Amino acid sequence: MAERSLLNQLIDALRCLPGVGPKSAQRMAFHLLERDREGGARLARVMADAMARVQSCRRCRTLSEHDLCGICANPKRDASLLCVVEQPSEIVAIDQATDFRGLYFVLGGRLSPLDGIGPDELGLDVLEGRLRDESIMEVILAISPTVEGSATAQFIADFAARHGVKITRIAHGVPLGGELEHVDGGTLALAFAGRRDL
Template structure:
């Protein structure tokens, strides 16, 4: 065979998307070509612009095409609460699911000395500066429940404590609608340890 056809290149390029295997990539390519060329043109344009212009917020490090993100520049939000998360996806999840109206700090990872990820890589110097600013009164730790996430939460809680700032950890336990028999052991054991007065 000669050079791959443009259709084959399109199918291959679509496979960079997560969860897209050869068959769905083919279906997507044919759909764009046969039924939605304007959608394809728009996709191409927006992806290009997003890759070129979206960077990280200079305050909280989430993804934004501006110097500071919409949350950080929203003057109507509380400035005394900061929620620490590992990834921009976590910001979206908290925004979509909760009524949280405070600030964020996005670590873009978690402490992992073996991989060379220390406090600086997580922007903790910037978080320290924010804590030193005097406005923040509570740090909500919403890092993952992995060992690294826990270590990171502990490290940040110490940073807060040394400044006399309260830190809280979001609750972990049996998910709503979750049936006990299907919940993994770690979660169930955690839910027992974290039980509260009824």
């Protein structure tokens, strides 16, 4: 059997990126080879370096090239507030969109026994250790309002209560600028359940 060409290997390699299908991967590969070889070489160097050096922060489990990420190492952050998120990308979204100045903990997913994702895979023992050993006053759950997300939130709320830590969950409901007629029933039900005084 003949070896696959480097071009085909490059196209297949680019398909590992989310949302990149065969046509997009082919366009990217041709662009790099025909118009931006320097950019492609830089991409390859940085990607190899990132794959070798980026790891999980030992405290919050976000991505970092150091033992402690920049947020955990920042003494100006409020160590009494801990926001629990599913993925590292959500930290960036929260920090850019809000004035939250506390710390974070990244689960890396949601409890899903059918998929083999239990408390150990989400680092919940590490989270419970932080609640036990640190001066955390409030845990803010920024977890998706799915069935698995709700189960994960309840699991965390149960052990946070054992440590006397206040537990809150971000509001879910109608998006800003959203029209009620276009909002699905589940989202509308959450919005009604989470209503507040004006």
